[in-house]
Amino acid sequence: MSFDYLFENWRRVLELTWEHIELSFLALGLALIIAIPIGIAAASWQRLRLPVLVSLGAIYTIPSLAFLALLIPSLGLGRDPALVVLAAYAQLALVRNISSGLTGVDPLLMEAAAGVGMTGSQRFLKVRLPLALPVLIAGLRIASVSTISLASITAWINAGGLGTLLFSGISRNNPSMILAGTVAITILALSVDLIFRGLEILTPAARAGAVGR
């Protein structure tokens, strides 16, 4: 096992890293489009919350390879089925954090916001959303890291990305190639984690010491 592959083919690794980022964040974008309305709905109607989270948890338990295989007959190979699977798995973390972040804001504060004369949308934008933001970003961070790691598997159906190095490495019996892929994926996941942690700390609510108490 050595870093030979990484050093000799760093351009290729960089290319695949970019592909990996593209795939992961496209999937996250798609996931957010679905998760935001579901999360807000689950926050607004408490009765929805449990069934929604249970269903999303059930999706989460489907083995990823099986999920990908199931989609081949309808969506074929490549990026499209990969996006569907990644977006589906990201739902649990996103919806859970969106709904708990929004409902976690002290009801007394929301009443105070109404009491000073904010309209419904002002209460949401000026009070509820900023106070929920650290929790929302935490959800995004967890979803991003797990999507990046899961996006290695989707190379199995030719979705591209750093997983390509893993699968080629296995089939060609090339441990150096597998190592290169692993290192790149780990660095990518760690950096994204770090960036989102930074964003969490920078939110006004976190700076004011208003969360985590």
Add this chain to the structure above:
Amino acid sequence: MSKHYPGAEIASVNQVSLDVEPGAFVVLLGPSGCGKTTLLKMVNRLIEPSDGRILLDGEDIQSVRASQLRRRIGYVIQQTGLFPHMRVADNISVVPKLLGWKKQEINHRVDELLDLIGLPPSEYRHRYPTQLSGGQQQRVGLARALAVNPSMMLMDEPFGALDAITRSRLQGELLRIHRQLGQTILFVTHDIDEAVRLADLIVVMRAGEIVQSGRPLDIVTNPADAFVSDLVGGGDALRRLGLIDVTSVMRRGEESGSIDHVVSADTDLRQVLDHFLRTGETAVAVQGEDGQADGTVDIETIWEVAAVARERAERP
């Protein structure tokens, strides 16, 4: 007016009618669950009544949008309700911003209010609520409610969570601000001492109904029934004296030249009696905020107050 919650056996507020003079300091007093907070919140429509209506300056509050109405009414609650993600200045300027004031106007007003509540602007403008003590937070809450100089203030046990010393100091400052600005204040508390100290008019509530309303002295010396008498600590003559400020019984503007001892306006009769017993003196002068003598209280005054209470207690 009334508020009846679905499923509740009795109404939270039952056919209450109350007329408040502009500029009056009205305290709603009663045990928890008596409906005082519900009544208060119906004024800024955080709770909508089941029945009845409220007129503010002769105008039915249902005729304006709730958010518009609330911007005209200051609102202070016990746990401060300050927005933790906003700095002190942003918290205070919430309502001016909603009303579209100019930035310069807002900045000026924030400094003015911080001065008014005794927090130097240069030091406190940019702090977050978590960087303030409980008393300071409540001061900021008061400043926020005063921001657009509302003619009406609603205060829901604003000092309930503070320690005794801070509470007493803030009560004094609230009185000063009320004297200075003259808003109408509706103030909810379950603390009789607080009510007596602050109120022009005390409204005692129980089980959604008004049991008695009157000047603090009337309530203390003339409780309408056993409930009110229990609430004000009736039967304990000394305690009752402790509830009465010198200003409510003093002889105003009387010559005080021969009196040695001067007390401040927030001294109560129990303290005065204590002074008489310790020193053998029989009169004190009351000094107002401006440093001038406002009136006198002598031992006769205290006998008179005690006699009224005795008479009341002896009646079957």
